[in-house]
Amino acid sequence: MLTRKQHELVCFINDRLAETGVSPSFEEMKDALDLKSKSGVHRLISALEERQFIRRLPNRARALEVLRMPERSGSVMTRAATMPSARDDREVSTRSTPPAPANDVIEIPLHGRIAAGVPIEAFEGSAMLAVPAALLGAGEHYALEVAGDSMVDAGILDGDFALVRRTDVARDGEIVVALIEDSEATLKYFRREGAMVRLDPANRAYDPQRYAPAQVRIQGKLSGILRRYD
Known part of the structure; x- marks a missing residue:
């Protein structure tokens, strides 16, 4: 199960590879996902690596390979369609709060x-x-x-x-x-x-x-x- 940002990032990397054959830079990924810093990109890439959606190619700069794509449904964290409980409401509010700027x-x-x-x-x-x-x-x-x-x-x-x-x-x-x-x-x-x-x-x-x-x-x-x- 991927978060929305993880899903957006793997799709962005896949589209860029299909278009140019070259992985996007950390700066391009940061801008595409509207993140505050490149350390946020680093964490997303590490999470996608651990889940085996992408891998880094050794001895090559800016070299990422998409191993598999997430399913269109059921693989992204989304807000429940029904009325959330008090606990669920707190979780939704936390996720919808913009992240604090991260340190590079x-x-x-x-x-x-x-x-x-x-x-x-x-x-x-x-x-x-x-x-x-x-x-x-x-x-x-x-x-x-x-x-x-x-x-x-x-x-x-x-x-x-x-x-x-x-x-x-x-x-x-x-x-x-x-x-x-x-x-x-x-x-x-x-x-x-x-x-x-x-x-x-x-x-x-x-x-x-x-x-x-x-x-x-x-x-x-x-x-x-x-x-x-x-």
Whole structure:
């Protein structure tokens, strides 16, 4: 069951793809749905992803695919045709009230520094990091400050903030946060090599690291990088 805004958004995306072959931008979706900010679009897209109406295509900007369309009837929250009860009336009034302006910035936990070279102690301290909502996809996220240069060929530099989606599984070739022997974390490409797990750097000056599967736990997959310029 979709809300009215979710229904409007998936229809708008589908129509734009049919017309131009290109997904609409967050700004275009915000204007089309008369939303106050792009973070509202972000939340709608995440909800549609979770309900498997759309999916984001990896490694492509502004790339959305419509997996299925909602039914014309019965799939959108509408006001009851009959006289609502006192409780229903309160719910209708809440839904019909225009939403308060949302903030385009989301705060996620910042768990300290993570090695992009030799592993260092995992998750030092805890703070919060303000991140543009458009950089985050569906799911729960946290941030780690990158220490080292072993991922420079992947565009990940010392001092960057790695934005990580929590998960405990990964596919070959994905950049992950790997917790080694429950004490040290590192940011590397994840690969399986026979009965071993191989963590690959993106810098020829560093060698791959090989571990038994029991020594490695996936703590998340890289969603994006945030870089500050002084």
